Amino acid sequence: MRVHVADHPLITHKLTVLRDKNTPSPVFRSLVEELMTLLAYEGTRGVRVEPVDIETPVSPTTGVRIADPKPLIVPILRAGLGMLEGMVKLVPTAEVGFLGMARNEETLEPTTYAERLPDDLSDRQCFVLDPMLATGGSLIAAIEFLLKRGATDVTAICILAAPEGLAAVEQAMEGRGEVSVVLGAVDERLNELGYIVPGLGDAGDRLYGTV
Ligand code: PRP
Ligand code: URA
Numbered sequence: 001m002r003v004h005v006a007d008h009p010l011i012t013h014k015l016t017v018l019r020d021k022n023t024p025s026p027v028f029r030s031l032v033e034e035l036m037t038l039l040a041y042e043g044t045r046g047v048r049v050e051p052v053d054i055e056t057p058v059s060p061t062t063g064v065r066i067a068d069p070k071p072l073i074v075p076i077l078r079a080g081l082g083m084l085e086g087m088v089k090l091v092p093t094a095e096v097g098f099l100g101m102a103r104n105e106e107t108l109e110p111t112t113y114a115e116r117l118p119d120d121l122s123d124r125q126c127f128v129l130d131p132m133l134a135t136g137g138s139l140i141a142a143i144e145f146l147l148k149r150g151a152t153d154v155t156a157i158c159i160l161a162a163p164e165g166l167a168a169v170e171q172a173m174e175g176r177g178e179v180s181v182v183l184g185a186v187d188e189r190l191n192e193l194g195y196i197v198p199g200l201g202d203a204g205d206r207l208y209g210t211v
Pocket of ligand 1: 076077078079080101102103104108110130131132133134135136137138139165194203204205
C-alpha cells in the first residue's frame with residue numbers, strides 16, 4: 001500500500017486552525033473543504049487521462065483529458081461529506097457514490113448503514129474521502145466494500161491518521177490490489193476511547209455542530 005503524507009506549510013497552517021477547539025463549525029467546514037482541495041492535488045496524481053487534440057488560438061496541439069470511465073468519489077458519511085465539495089471542485093467530471101458508516105463508540109466497530117454505489121467498479125478509479133483514520137476499522141470496511149464490487153484501484157484521502165490505524169489498514173490491504181492513502185498528517189497515537197491524539201475531536205460533530 002502506498003502512503004503519502006502531504007507536507008506543505010499551508011496544509012499544516014490550516015490543520016492547526018482545524019485542531020483548535022475554539023474554531024467554530026462554519027470555519028471548520030470551510031477548512032475541511034480547503035484541506036481536501038489541497039490533498040486532492042496529491043491524491044489525484046495517478047488519475048487516468050487520455051490524449052485529446054485541441055486548437056489553441058495559435059495552433060493545433062495535443063493535451064489530455066480525464067479518461068472514461070470517470071473517477072468515482074466516495075465520501076464516507078457523515079464526516080466525509082464535508083470533504084466532497086473540495087474534491088469535486090478539482091475533478092468536476094467525477095461521479096459520486098456514497099457509503100454511510102458509523103463507528104460504535106464502545107466497541108469501535110464500524111457498521112455500514114447506507115450505500116449508493118455502482119454495482120460494478122471493475123474499471124473505476126475510486127477515491128474514498130474520510131477526514132479521520134483512527135483505528136482504521138471504517139476505512140478498511142469501506143475499501144473492502146469497493147474491492148468486493150470489483151474495484152482494483154482505490155485511493156483514500158484522509159486529513160488525519162493515527163499510526164495504529166494506518167498500520168491496521170496497511171496490514172489489511174497487503175496484496176489486495178492498488179490501494180493508496182493520502183494524508184494531511186499522522187498524529188501521535190489513539191487514546192483509550194479511540195480518539196486521535198492530539199487530533200481534532202469528533203470531526204462529524206464539529207462539522208455539523210452537534211457537540
Ligand atoms: C468517524 C470518522 C471515520 C471514523 C474513524 O466517523 O469520520 O469514519 O470515525 O474511526 P475508525 O478509524 O476508528 O473507524 P463516525 O463513525 O464518528 O461517524 P460520523 O462521520 O457520522 O461522525
Ligand atoms: N473519529 C473522529 O471523528 N475523531 C477521532 O479522533 C476518531 C474517530
